[in-house]
Amino acid sequence: MLFPTTAFLIFFVAVTIGLATLQRSYEAQKIWLVAASYFFYAQWNWRFCFLLAFSSTVTYIAGLALERVRTQRSRKRVVAATVTVHLLTLGFFKYFDFFVESGNGLLRALGVPEALPFIEVILPVGISFFTFHGISYVVDVYRGDVAVCRRLTDMLLYLAFFPQLVAGPIVRAAKFLPQLYRRPERDFGLAWPLALIVGGLFKKVVMANFLATGLVDPIFDDPIHYGTPDLLLGIYGYAVQIYCDFSAYTDIAIGIAALLGFEFPPNFNQPYRASSLRDFWRRWHISLSSWLRDYLYKPLGGSRGGALFTARNLMVTMLLGGIWHGAAWKFVFWGVLHGLGLGVERILFGRGHAEPRGWAKGVSTIVVFHFVCFGWLFFRADSFDTAWLYLQMMAQGSPSLVQATPFTIGLIVLGMALQFAPPDMHRRVAAWVLAWPEWALGAASGTLVLAIDAVGPDGVAPFIYFQF
Amino acid sequence: MDLPDLPVRTIVATPARAGRRVGRLLRMLAAGCLTAVLLGAVPLANWAASDDRLAELSSVQQVTTALKNATESLGLAEPYVWIRRQARALQHLRFGPPEDQQ
Numbered sequence: 260m261l262f263p264t265t266a267f268l269i270f271f272v273a274v275t276i277g278l279a280t281l282q283r284s285y286e287a288q289k290i291w292l293v294a295a296s297y298f299f300y301a302q303w304n305w306r307f308c309f310l311l312a313f314s315s316t317v318t319y320i321a322g323l324a325l326e327r328v329r330t331q332r333s334r335k336r337v338v339a340a341t342v343t344v345h346l347l348t349l350g351f352f353k354y355f356d357f358f359v360e361s362g363n364g365l366l367r368a369l370g371v372p373e374a375l376p377f378i379e380v381i382l383p384v385g386i387s388f389f390t391f392h393g394i395s396y397v398v399d400v401y402r403g404d405v406a407v408c409r410r411l412t413d414m415l416l417y418l419a420f421f422p423q424l425v426a427g428p429i430v431r432a433a434k435f436l437p438q439l440y441r442r443p444e445r446d447f448g449l450a451w452p453l454a455l456i457v458g459g460l461f462k463k464v465v466m467a468n469f470l471a472t473g474l475v476d477p478i479f480d481d482p483i484h485y486g487t488p489d490l491l492l493g494i495y496g497y498a499v500q501i502y503c504d505f506s507a508y509t510d511i512a513i514g515i516a517a518l519l520g521f522e523f524p525p526n527f528n529q530p531y532r533a534s535s536l537r538d539f540w541r542r543w544h545i546s547l548s549s550w551l552r553d554y555l556y557k558p559l560g561g562s563r564g565g566a567l568f569t570a571r572n573l574m575v576t577m578l579l580g581g582i583w584h585g586a587a588w589k590f591v592f593w594g595v596l597h598g599l600g601l602g603v604e605r606i607l608f609g610r611g612h613a614e615p616r617g618w619a620k621g622v623s624t625i626v627v628f629h630f631v632c633f634g635w636l637f638f639r640a641d642s643f644d645t646a647w648l649y650l651q652m653m654a655q656g657s658p659s660l661v662q663a664t665p666f667t668i669g670l671i672v673l674g675m676a677l678q679f680a681p682p683d684m685h686r687r688v689a690a691w692v693l694a695w696p697e698w699a700l701g702a703a704s705g706t707l708v709l710a711i712d713a714v715g716p717d718g719v720a721p722f723i724y725f726q727f
Numbered sequence: 728m729d730l731p732d733l734p735v736r737t738i739v740a741t742p743a744r745a746g747r748r749v750g751r752l753l754r755m756l757a758a759g760c761l762t763a764v765l766l767g768a769v770p771l772a773n774w775a776a777s778d779d780r781l782a783e784l785s786s787v788q789q790v791t792t793a794l795k796n797a798t799e800s801l802g803l804a805e806p807y808v809w810i811r812r813q814a815r816a817l818q819h820l821r822f823g824p825p826e827d828q829q
Contacts, residue, residue: 272756279749449755518752697751701758709763 296419307383318393319414357586385425396432428546450689455514463507486659499674570602
């Protein structure tokens, strides 16, 4: 069930009616939200609801165990065991085939005929996200950053809450669980969440979908038939597509959660205006990069040692961040590329270097954007070989331009313009309509959604980050 | 590596009564769905089936044929391919895909 569909609208209306019916009891509302979230998840594959329930239960029990055990050694064992269970589950579903395939390749190279058994494992949607939720909760309880969750319902809802279930943002337990202990006290109004949702729908249905079908997919499917300008625009197009696709999902998720009274953390902050790679990772998929920082980079030692020690930690963090995205060598390369970039930046400019100003900032922004685009080429290509072929075709310098149209180029320009628009654009839009009555906001949103649907191409492609 | 202070954190948030919030949300959803249903039911002209489409397609065809002839007479095949793709993209955008591709 995708956000930009009538099925989701019906689902959301049903959820809201249920909440209105149960508004006397917050506990009943939470149980209703758990049931709704599991129904939402079951639309992909109902069998994986058991996996989600298993992850939630393990996390819940680990929290209770951490409260009961006294010695530091036992507490560490509880954390290690829980993290191991989560990582093994993730590893099996996400990486089993990759390791078997890579192992078989190695065996063949060594002349060993025996092949490792190959099972076609189906990847449960959102497994990377709910696994990271579980790990962050257990580690935070261990560190004393969050109180132990005593109700299983709260834990089930924390891992399964439908707006963030399949593609984030990764919401920290310390931020979300307190919202479950007491009925949300804050009202975000209707205008700001609606601005996020309608804006997100436009970015996904119109911008990302048209760029995918009209430019990016044909070029990446068959790069051998295109000249340098098309191939270059294909990469720029993908940079804008993935931004519009993923930021749209999180905007809609944040908006839906806000309509229900919950606060999610921000996940994007105009990433292509970054003037350094460090700055880029503070703006792109913020909930993942801050998760990796707090649960991987800092435990490894962070920047407490010299420049080389920091560069090593950055490399390990980004390598694992790359592998988190998928079981393929292209993601390994993508992670290593960013790790190298961050490491070199750290060695050249030192810790906490000042932001460039004036023309230097402009040049840095352009260089960083192209570095990121180079990474996206490997991220998007079907395989490492395809990415390499893409680069070879670009180097041939054929001047033909057959795939890009003024319309798709216009979408790329619009996508880049969004990076330099006022950062509080949604709030400004919301301010215009803040005083409107709810029926007027509903009518305006209904009209806009219908218009977006009419303008967009037929069908809705799944969000890119669903595969992770 | 502190996170930037984003505007989404500072968006207007006021103390709320849950019942009021859900009630307003329901009224907004009802108005939105009603608007979408009403607007969706309005019989708009079917561009793809109208005579105008044929006329326009014909004129687009004439223009692209003239451009094709002109560019080929200059020994330039590539720009024609580009122009033809623009014309097709234009037709596709305005009228949807041709019937044989649907």
